[in-house]
Amino acid sequence: xxxxxxxxxxxxxxxxxxxxxxxxxxxxxxxxxxxxxxxxxxxxxxxxxxxxxxxxxxxxxxxxxxxxxxxxxxxxxxxxxxxxxxxxxxxxxxxxxxxxxxxxxxxxxxxxxxxxxxxxxxxxxxxxxxxxxxxxxxxxxxxxxxxxxxxxxxxxxxxxxxxxxxxxxxxxxxxxxxxxxxxxxxxxxxxxxxxxxxxxxxxxxxxxxxxxxxxxxxxxxxxxxxxxxxxxxxxxxxxxxxxxxxxxxxxxxxxxxxxxxxxxxxxxxxxxxxxxxxxxxxxxxxxxxxxxxxxxxxxxxx
Amino acid sequence: xxxxxxxxxxxxxxxxxxxxxxxxxxxxxxxxxxxxxxxxxxxxxxxxxxxxxxxxxxxxxxxxxxxxxxxxxxxxxxxxxxxxxxxxxxxxxxxxxxxxxxxxxxxxxxxxxxxxxxxxxxxxxxxxxxxxxxxxxxxxxxxxxxxxxxxxxxxxxxxxxxxxxxxxxxxxxxxxxxxxxxxxxxxxxxxxxxxxxxxxxxxxxxxxxxxxxxxxxxxxxxxxxxxxxxxxxxxxxxxxxxxxxxxxxxxxxxxxxxxxxxxxxxxxxxxxxxxxxxxxxxxxxxxxxxxxxxxxxxxxxxxxxxxxxxx
Numbered sequence: 001x002x003x004x005x006x007x008x009x010x011x012x013x014x015x016x017x018x019x020x021x022x023x024x025x026x027x028x029x030x031x032x033x034x035x036x037x038x039x040x041x042x043x044x045x046x047x048x049x050x051x052x053x054x055x056x057x058x059x060x061x062x063x064x065x066x067x068x069x070x071x072x073x074x075x076x077x078x079x080x081x082x083x084x085x086x087x088x089x090x091x092x093x094x095x096x097x098x099x100x101x102x103x104x105x106x107x108x109x110x111x112x113x114x115x116x117x118x119x120x121x122x123x124x125x126x127x128x129x130x131x132x133x134x135x136x137x138x139x140x141x142x143x144x145x146x147x148x149x150x151x152x153x154x155x156x157x158x159x160x161x162x163x164x165x166x167x168x169x170x171x172x173x174x175x176x177x178x179x180x181x182x183x184x185x186x187x188x189x190x191x192x193x194x195x196x197x198x199x200x201x202x203x204x205x206x207x208x209x210x211x212x213x214x215x216x217x218x219x220x221x222x223x224x225x226x227x228x229x230x231x232x233x234x235x236x237x238x239x240x241x242x243x244x245x246x247x248x249x250x251x252x253x254x255x256x257x258x259x260x261x262x263x264x265x266x267x268x269x270x271x272x273x274x275x276x277x278x279x280x281x282x283x284x285x286x287x288x289x290x291x292x293x294x295x296x297x298x299x300x301x302x
Numbered sequence: 303x304x305x306x307x308x309x310x311x312x313x314x315x316x317x318x319x320x321x322x323x324x325x326x327x328x329x330x331x332x333x334x335x336x337x338x339x340x341x342x343x344x345x346x347x348x349x350x351x352x353x354x355x356x357x358x359x360x361x362x363x364x365x366x367x368x369x370x371x372x373x374x375x376x377x378x379x380x381x382x383x384x385x386x387x388x389x390x391x392x393x394x395x396x397x398x399x400x401x402x403x404x405x406x407x408x409x410x411x412x413x414x415x416x417x418x419x420x421x422x423x424x425x426x427x428x429x430x431x432x433x434x435x436x437x438x439x440x441x442x443x444x445x446x447x448x449x450x451x452x453x454x455x456x457x458x459x460x461x462x463x464x465x466x467x468x469x470x471x472x473x474x475x476x477x478x479x480x481x482x483x484x485x486x487x488x489x490x491x492x493x494x495x496x497x498x499x500x501x502x503x504x505x506x507x508x509x510x511x512x513x514x515x516x517x518x519x520x521x522x523x524x525x526x527x528x529x530x531x532x533x534x535x536x537x538x539x540x541x542x543x544x545x546x547x548x549x550x551x552x553x554x555x556x557x558x559x560x561x562x563x564x565x566x567x568x569x570x571x572x573x574x575x576x577x578x579x580x581x582x583x584x585x586x587x588x589x590x591x592x593x594x595x596x597x598x599x600x601x602x603x604x605x606x607x608x609x610x611x612x613x
Contacts, residue, residue, distance in 0.1 A: 030421055036434045037418060040494050045438065115344035118337035124330050125337045131345070138352055147353035148571075149362065149580070172347030203336045235566075284438070 045281070052076075052274030058267045061196065075267035079275075082256050082268045088244045089300050090252065097248040100166045107224040108173050109219050116180035117207050121193055138174040147235070154240055165240035165254070166248075170230065183218035184211060228280045250276065335471070363581035375577075382581035393417060393582060396560045397589065404553045405593075407493065411549050412542070414490075415497035419504030420534075437502070439495040464573040500545050507541030508534070543601050554590045561586055 044065075053058070053071040083090040118125050119132060150169055158166040188211050196206045212219070234250035241247060247255075253272045256265065363383070366376040375591045386393050422433050511534060555562070565586070569579035 030424055030426055031418075034421055034429075034432050037421075037494065038432055040490065041435050041439050044495070065577070072425060109348065111344045114340045118340045122333065122337040124334050124366075125341075126334070130342065134348070134353070138348070146352055146355045146359065147566075149358040149576075150351055152357055152358065160604075169351040172344050172352060174348075177344060207340070281438075294406070 006192065034282070038237070045277070048273055049279055051270045054267075054270065056267050059270060064267075075271035077131065078265065078268040079256075079271040082265055083252075086244075088247075092245055093247060093249045093252040094235075096163075096246065100163060100237075100248060101227060101230045103163075104167045104230055105223055107167070108176060108226050109222050110171055111171055111214070112176035113181050113212060113219060114207070114221065115177050116184055117211055120181050121183035121211070131153055135174050135177055147239070149237055160240060161242045161246055163246075166236055166246075169236070169240075173226070179222065180215065180218055183206070185217045187218070188214045197202050223265070224283055227283055231280055232276070303456075359580040359583060362577050363584050365577045378577065382578050383585065384436055385578065386582055386585055392564065393561075393585075396564055397586070400554070400561045401589070401593075402558055404550070407496075407553055408546070408549050410493050411553070412546060414493050415500035415545070416504050416542075418497060419501045419508060422501065423505055423508045431501075433505075436494075437498045439498060444455060496549075499552070501550055503540070503545050503548065504541060507538050510535045539605040543598070543605050546597060546601060550590070550597065551595055554593075556588075 050066070051066045052075055053073070055072045055074060056070045057072055058065060058069060083217045086093075119128055122128070154160060154165050154169060159168065191209060192214075193206055196210055203208075232250060234248070234254055237246070237248045238254075253276055256268060256272060362375075364378060364380065366378045366382075416438060422429055422436065515537070516529060519533050524532065561582075565579050565582045568575050568582060570606050
């Protein structure tokens with residue numbers, strides 16, 4: 001983008017004025033589209049929240065009504081009762097989920113960033129293109145299919161039914177690496193790194209104190225994406241663990257709601273759905289500004 | 303060896319501080335080793351849990367394997383693949399249905415996300431809030447809970463009832479129109495759920511189109527319509543290609559996907575038929591790769607690479 005300019009710095013004042021005037025005059029048609037689209041986007045969340053507070057007779061209606069008419073907290077009580085009937089105390093599932101998700105997410109982001117740093121900034125790194133090609137190819141494979149032999153590998157290493165089985169296979173995250181590399185290419189000037197090298201900084205120091213702060217929006221985004229993905233993942237704990245004490249919340253929710261008494265537990269199910277989405281929405285809302293800022297700058301090198 | 307940078311300095315420091323044995327490593331070699339040190343954890347994870355399983359699944363697809371140990375393999379040649387196409391009555395219809403759905407959805411997703419990106423790229427009040435809301439479905443869209451809701455029969459119909467449009471259409475226009483509208487709304491709802499990432503990629507692309515070009519077009523008397531077709535679209539075409547590839551990969555690896563669900567069932571629920579499941583997986587990938595190849599081949603002819611964009 002040597003020739004193209006980002007902001008109209010050199011624009012004739014009168015043209016800028018006209019543009020500004022036009023923009024001020026015509027927001028109405030945009031809102032005409034934006035507002036319905038926003039309403040549409042929010043429907044599922046509103047539905048999940050409203051369903052959690054529906055009394056049983058409203059839950060059993062078909063087709064289900066969209067909004068709750070007589071809100072009640074019964075569902076949460078039912079959920080508590082149902083969790084009391086589980087083989088393992090619910091807090092154990094919660095601990096497993098939190099421990100596994102946080103450990104994985106942090107290691108994931110650290111490993112992706114470490115790998116992206118030389119791929120983006122090293123002056124000499126034979127095989128760089130080959131490695132990057134592999135990553136792009138790996139992006140295309142659906143995890144569902146590699147998981148079949150992945151199971152065999154996990155079994156062979158003897159990780160089945162350990163935390164290792166839940167954490168290790170998720171660490172080499174192709175999308176995370178891809179995104180970190182794009183960001184380091186764009187957001188960290190080579191001159192900065194060269195200057196640090198001249199000043200005698202070690203590679204680790206450069207990585208940790210210069211590169212990482214500069215790409216903070218990117219790894220913040222990855223933390224959130226990773227959190228969402230892992231928190232909702234019920235497949236690995238279902239397949240890689242056997243004992244009930246190793247399962248996570250997402251699995252517990254499934255067994256709660258798929259049991260023989262599942263019809264009577266419609267209420268508990270709705271409350272569980274609400275509680276499962278609550279953490280991800282909270283995490284997202286807390287960092288949304290950062291995510292969006294990051295996403296708007298990724299993808300394309302300009 | 304932690305040595306810093308300019309070559310002369312480094313050599314001087316090296317001479318002064320390091321034991322003789324180590325000096326043999328040239329600075330370049332050291333840098334390289336350091337680079338590999340950073341890369342290696344990821345690569346090890348990748349090789350063990352992704353590349354090796356991929357290779358193995360290809361190997362397995364030519365074998366029969368019922369138990370979950372690799373010792374009792376039975377060579378089957380291409381029988382698994384034959385079974386997928388000629389014996390299994392469920393696989394091919396599922397594959398075709400998935401193909402049809404996705405190929406219908408992809409263009410809609412593309413057009414819709416471009417449209418919403420253009421809307422969200424305006425400088426009007428509250429636009430940041432709108433961007434956040436458009437992104438929100440993505441956050442819970444992949445969740446197990448949503449899947450469960452759909453399993454309970456809570457489809458798009460229920461959700462679009464939230465805005466009561468069908469009823470209004472039903473009352474004022476008639477039953478046929480109402481059915482059409484509700485169909486459209488359901489599809490729109492799904493599409494909207496899936497456009498979060500594409501919209502943001504388009505937003506980034508739109509931001510990189512120089513305003514100078516728009517002004518030039520305006521001076522030359524181009525209308526907004528002209529400017530969209532003659533300036534925005536050509537300059538955006540590389541981004542469109544990126545988005546197209548992303549969308550295709552994303553929709554073919556979606557959790558709602560029937561084929562992937564069936565593969566998972568075959569592998570884990572239906573008596574651990576790992577060999578057969580692996581061959582189904584590879585058939586599926588061959589199809590996805592073929593589609594991607596054709597799409598990239600065709601699209602590339604229309605992509606406009608402005609002279610010195612990469613500079």
